[in-house]
Amino acid sequence: MNKEKNEKILKIYKTIKPEIKKAIKGYKEAWNKSEKEIFAEIAFCILTPQSKAKNAWSAITTLVENNLLYTGNATEIVHYLNIVRFKNNKAKYLIELRNLMTRGEKLQPKKILSEINDTFEKRKWILKNIKGMGLKEASHVLRNLGFGENIAILDRHILRNLNELNVIDSIPKTITEKKYYEIEEKMRNYSKFCKINMDELDLVLWYKEAGEVFK
Structure with a gap:
């Protein structure tokens, strides 16, 4: 364990704790929102791979405002995905998700996910059934819906910090499912x-890298 880095993490936590508590409260409240709003949260995580989270959320917001997230076809949706990478594939994934x-x-995403009680089983179901999502995105979905107490979203920010803390020995170039679970543990x-x-x-850890708390 890198004691100096650990102290820095504790200091950041103490500084932004109210902001973090507010964010976590928001995640838990998200699960009580409408089916359409929960669908939008899931759709957001389809857009995040290799794209900025803010751009992904901006695209989702625009699609919702134009009612295309719930009714549009892939051709209509793709025009609003220019700010994320792999827009053609992601437009198709959004239709398949719907x-x-x-x-x-x-739309009944809450009802469907509620049929699976265990968070880890929910994640396995998402991984198996939702195209365009890996373990990172599946974990992101669940965290944003208030189920993040025991799972990790292993993006580059998190991995870099875990490496600096000596929690992991190195940052893997690729992460298999087995490796993901090992690092998560x-x-x-x-x-x-x-x-x-x-x-x-x-x-x-995200704040330490990005300087803000975001979805």
Whole structure:
């Protein structure tokens, strides 16, 4: 453990704790929103791979405002995805997500995810069924819906900091499912060590790199 880096993490946490608590509260409240709003949260995480989170959320917001997220076809949607990478694939994934989350001609993502009680099983289901999502994105979805207490969103910001803290020995060039779970467990152990919950720790490490707390 790098004691100096750890002290820096604790200092950041203490400084932005109110902001973090507010964000976590918002995530938990998201689960009580409408089916359409929950769908938008899931759709957001389809747009995030290799794209800036702010751009992804901006695209989702624009699609919602134009009612295309819920009714548009891929050709219509893709015009609003210029600010994210792989827009053509992601437009198709959004349509497939809509079809997956529709029952009885209504969007019901909350109802569908509620059928799976365990957070880890929810993540496995997302990974298996939602195109365009890996473990990182599946974890991001669940965190943003208030289920992030025990899972990690292993993006480059988080991995870099875990490496600096000596929680992991190096940053892997590619992350297999097995490697993801191994690193997640190491982060979980560090979370217990520094007494910062996993969902809060993610925000602290993100803040350290990006200078803000965001989705």
